[in-house]
Amino acid sequence: MRLLFLAVLRRHTGNAVTAQRVRDHLEAAGHECILKDAFDFESPSEIANFIKAESLEAALALHLYRGGRLLRGHGIPFGVIFGGTDLNEDVNQGEKNKVMGKVLEEARFAVAFTESMKETAQTQWPHARGKIFVQSQGISTAPNAAFNWNSFLQRSEINQSADHLHVFLLICGLRRVKDPLYLVDAFSEWHQEEPNVYMVIVGPEVDPVFTREVEAKVKRSPGVRLVGEMAQEDLHAVVKNSFAVVNSSVSEGMSAAILEAMDLEVPVLARNIPGNAAVVTHEVTGLLFSDPQEFVQLAKRLVSDPALEKEVVANGRDYVRMYHSWQAERDTYGHLVRMLEGSPED
Template identity: 65%
Template sequence: MRLLLLAALRAGTGNGTTARRIQDHLQTAGHMCILKDTSDYESPLAVADLISSKNFEAALGIHIYKAGRLLQGSGIPFGIIFGGTDINEDAKCDKKSQVMGTILDEARFAVSFTEAMKETAASYWPRTRSKIHVQSQGIVTAHNPSFNWKKLLQSSGILQDNNCSYLFLLICGLRRVKDPLYLVDAFSDWHRKETAVHLIIIGPAVDPVFAEEVKEKVKRADGVHLLPEIPQEDLHAVVKNCFAVVNSSSSEGMSAAVLEAMDLKVPVLARNIPGNAAVITHKTTGLLYSSPQEFIQLSKTLISDPSLQREIVTRAKEYVTKHHSWDHERKAYQNMVLKLQ
């Protein structure tokens, strides 16, 4: 089939990574799958013109509201993949929720990353429950063994004289929903008492205005550092050599950064929100915190208890291997897309 895959592809979001992975799954099955950015199309009519001009036979959209509304009335069958914004934010707006329900009625199938997300969706749009499939994100990690991560951190003033700092890594595009400033004050206070701890925020400026706010805050915060986006394999090399990966988002669908850290056997401390709690069992596969103060407390516990570190990373790796198989995800999408024939 000639398939259109429609997603928001801006830098610093998980959508692009997810979309390219699904594109690869479908192309491996012999389909021609063309990836397009939702921001390039202002209306369903523009997408209908694209479909007509390129002879697409079916489509997939990532995010019900962002992509699905552009596929409404397109004349070709389509499926929808939920994003965290769909359930955590857009569904709470009555006007958007009504539109989303109509889109789900028209879709051949929908994909949710977690059972919890499916149940929440079914509570908003009960008549669509039977067409919602649960398929976790598949994870594959690869790091660049030749990447000089120490040089990167030294040139940024983070590591000096090869000291053995405890590096906490927060990976996110700089936008408000990721809330990268949530821990900054508490962490800075901690660093002033224990200079070996450092928080590194790394990622692109998705929201330029907010990114400036982050830069100004970090300049005044001891022990907190801001680095620009680097290639994924280099980033994974940094992950493997940090003490822990941090998530501070106020809303998540399913964080690829969290899953990748678990796969790389690095401890994760994540904000206790539904999207994170769906993949992390507290003190088993990671640590969940509900305030900056609790984050500091749990971090100190993790530093002082190497056996807890080993236990968490071992169980997290087992969890990711079992529940986030790339091969299983590939087969699932290759089977689901047959519903669009």
């Protein structure tokens, strides 16, 4: 089939990475998949014209509101994948909630990353109960074997021996929902007590105004560094060499950075929000914190307790390899897209 895949393709976002991976799965199943940014279309009529011009037979959308609403009423079968914002934020806005319910009426299937996301969707739109499937994000990591950790430390202006260094890595596009400044003050205070601990924010610019705010704050904060965009294999190598990966987001659908850290056998400390708690079990697969002070307490505990570090690393690795299989994700999308072939009664 010739498929249209609509997603928000803003660089350095989880949606863009997920969309590229799902497109690869669909093409591996033998379909021709045209991936387009939902923001490129201003009205349903533009979508209708594109569908006709490209002779498209079916469609898929990532994000129920931003992408899914554009597919309604065109007469072609489509499926949707929930993002994070649609279920965490848009669902609380009356008009958007209503539109998303209408999208689910027409969609042949919907994919949620977690059981909790599925439960939220079913509570909001009971009529869609029978068409929501759960498929966790698949993870495949490949660190750059030639990566030089000491060069990265120099780039981060960390002039200490790597032997006794503890680098906490926060990976996010610089936008407010990721809240990269949430831990900065508390971490900086800890660094002044223990100069061998550093927090490095690997944060490509997404929101230019907010990026300037982050840059200014980091410059005033001892022990905190900001590094820009990195190639994926280099970033995986940085994760592998770090002491722990941190997530401080206000809202998450499913954090690829957390899953990749688990796969690379690196401890995870994550803000206790629903999207993170769905994949991080406290003191089992990682550590969950509710405020900056608790983060520092847990980070100190992790540094001083090798047995805890070893346990959460082993459990995290086993969890991600059992529940976030890249091959299982490929098989699921290959199966689901067959639901778009023919009429609903077929």
